[in-house]
Amino acid sequence: MSLADYKGVFVFIEQRHGEVQTVSLELLGRGRQLADELGVTLTGLLVGNNVKGLSDNLIQHGADKVIVVEGPEYDIYSTEAYTQAVVEVINNKKPEIFLMGASTLGRDLGPRVSARLATGLVADCTSLDLSEDTKELMMTRPAFGGNLMATIMCPDHRPQIATVRPGVMEKLHTEVVRTGEVEDYKASLDTSKFKVKVLEVVKEEKEMVKIEDASILVSGGRGVGGADNFVKLEALADELDAVVSGSRVAIDSGWLPHDRQVGQTGKTVRPDLYFAIGISGSIQHVAGMEESEFIVAINKDKDAQIFNVADLGIVGDLNKILPVLTEELKKVKAAK
Numbered sequence: 328m329s330l331a332d333y334k335g336v337f338v339f340i341e342q343r344h345g346e347v348q349t350v351s352l353e354l355l356g357r358g359r360q361l362a363d364e365l366g367v368t369l370t371g372l373l374v375g376n377n378v379k380g381l382s383d384n385l386i387q388h389g390a391d392k393v394i395v396v397e398g399p400e401y402d403i404y405s406t407e408a409y410t411q412a413v414v415e416v417i418n419n420k421k422p423e424i425f426l427m428g429a430s431t432l433g434r435d436l437g438p439r440v441s442a443r444l445a446t447g448l449v450a451d452c453t454s455l456d457l458s459e460d461t462k463e464l465m466m467t468r469p470a471f472g473g474n475l476m477a478t479i480m481c482p483d484h485r486p487q488i489a490t491v492r493p494g495v496m497e498k499l500h501t502e503v504v505r506t507g508e509v510e511d512y513k514a515s516l517d518t519s520k521f522k523v524k525v526l527e528v529v530k531e532e533k534e535m536v537k538i539e540d541a542s543i544l545v546s547g548g549r550g551v552g553g554a555d556n557f558v559k560l561e562a563l564a565d566e567l568d569a570v571v572s573g574s575r576v577a578i579d580s581g582w583l584p585h586d587r588q589v590g591q592t593g594k595t596v597r598p599d600l601y602f603a604i605g606i607s608g609s610i611q612h613v614a615g616m617e618e619s620e621f622i623v624a625i626n627k628d629k630d631a632q633i634f635n636v637a638d639l640g641i642v643g644d645l646n647k648i649l650p651v652l653t654e655e656l657k658k659v660k661a662a663k
Contacts, residue, residue, distance in 0.1 A: 330423075333485035336362040337422035339413065340373040340385060340393075341432055343404075347381055349540065350428030352388050353496035357455055358426055359389035361464075364457055368392060370422065374412055376402035379509070386507035389499045394420070394510045403525050404432055410439045412514040417444060422486050424464055426455075429490040437490045447481035448488045453495045453595065453614065454478075463487065469591045469614065494539040494595035495618070536570060536586055543569035543600045546589055546616070547577055550605025550626060550645065554582040559649040560604060566656040572596070574612050590615040604645050608633030625649075 338358045341348040355371060362369040371390040373381060375397065382393040394416060400408045413436065417425060425440075427433040429451045441448035449466035453476070456465045463480050464487040470477035481487045538544060545564040547557055557571065564571045571587065578588040589596055590612040601619035606612060608624070608631055616622070617636050624637035625645050634640040641648060 328484060330483075330485055333421045333423040335367045335370060335420070335422045336365070336424045337370045337372055337417070337420070337426070337486070338390070339425070339427040339433070339436070340371045340381070341428050341430060342373065342375050342378055342381060345375070345378060345381070347384060348428060348430065348493075349498070350430055350433075350491070350493040351385075352498045353493065354426045354428060354491055355385065355389040356499040357491075357496040358424075359499060361424060361455065361457060362391075365423075365462060367423070370394060370420070372396070372413065372416055374401050374409055376400075379511070382507075382509045384501075386509075387501045387503055387505050390507055392508040392510065394512050396512050396514050398514075400516060403528060405521070405523070405525060406435055406439060407521050407523065408516060409436055410443065411516050411520070413440050414443045415514045416512060417486060425486040425488045427488070427490045429492045433490045437488060441488045444486070444488075446484040446486060446488060447479075448490070449479045449481070450490045452489045452491045453591075455489060455491065455496075464489070469611075492595050494597055494615075497597075536584075538570055538572045538587055538589065539594050539596050541570040541572075541596070542598050543567050543602075544572050544589070544596060544598045544616075544619075545569050545602040545604065546572040546574065546606060547582070547604045548574035548606030548612070549576040549580075550607070551577065551582070552605070554580075556646070557582055559646065559653075560602075563602070563649055563653045563656070566653055566660065567600075569600075569602075574606050574609075603633050603637065604649070606633050607631050608635065 336358045338354045340351045358369045368391040370392045371385040373395045379395045396412045452466045452468045454467035466489045467478045545560050547560050572589050573583040591614050595615045597618040599620045601622045603624045622637045623639045624633040625641045629642045
């Protein structure tokens with residue numbers, strides 16, 4: 328493998344039902360910065376059926392170029408079809424860096440792509456940087472149960488592939504006047520290798536909450552004491568038009584569903600306002616919310632680690648504080 332043959336940064340654009348997923352826009356933001364540091368182009372790889380119309384949005388979010396692979400075979404995500412298409416594009420275009428979201432789709436597709444390309448993959452990254460000396464990609468992810476962060480490099484093979492957790496990168500502001508190139512690419516598919524066929528897609532009626540998109544989160548931990556006490560957090564959230572979330576303890580205890588978990592084994596969030604209520608502040612949890620714009624911590628333990636990252640700390644019993652806070656907010660809203 329001649330490493331010099333590989334140039335450019337690629338971002339796999341995940342779309343569902345014609346809607347670009349937020350993590351892909353976040354990766355275009357970080358990809359733009361990496362491409363500028365390397366002096367190369369940033370390309371979005373868009374796979375789907377009748378999705379070319381999404382290209383302008385991708386260019387406005389930082390892409391120099393969008394490669395569009397379209398066809399009815401890609402209407403519904405299929406591991407084999409998407410893998411063949413992505414691998415063919417990479418073999419022909421030879422990017423040095425290939426980024427994907429660490430979503431359900433990305434965690435399925437990424438390992439297969441890297442295996443067929445005989446290159447490395449660092450999964451579930453929370454940070455991407457370039458080495459000052461070699462300009463190789465330094466991919467950082469939690470290791471040993473989140474107790475330390477490991478930075479991994481792929482010096483001998485290309486592309487350098489990473490899947491990145493949603494919420495850890497920032498989208499660029501949309502530049503509506505930005506222009507770029509759109510290329511239609513027809514991938515050659517070996518349908519004899521299609522061993523699985525999607526017969527039907529049944530959507531779960533349960534409404535999944537995307538806490539990573541919320542502007543205000545009211546998050547509870549062990550100190551809340553039980554599922555019944557989350558009523559107090561929900562009352563506060565109602566006054567703030569916020570979403571209720573929780574730490575790993577709250578989810579493992581069955582107080583909240585898994586899609587509400589904040590932390591290294593849950594979701595990474597960066598809301599404008601984050602309430603950490605009854606949360607001790609373990610490194611695993613803090614890693615998932617420390618980029619919040621403003622953090623309010625409520626805990627009866629004055630030495631709780633969460634106060635180290637909080638912008639405002641309140642030491643006291645949440646059962647006394649939350650009702651008072653909620654009532655005061657009601658009064659402020661009524662006065663308006």
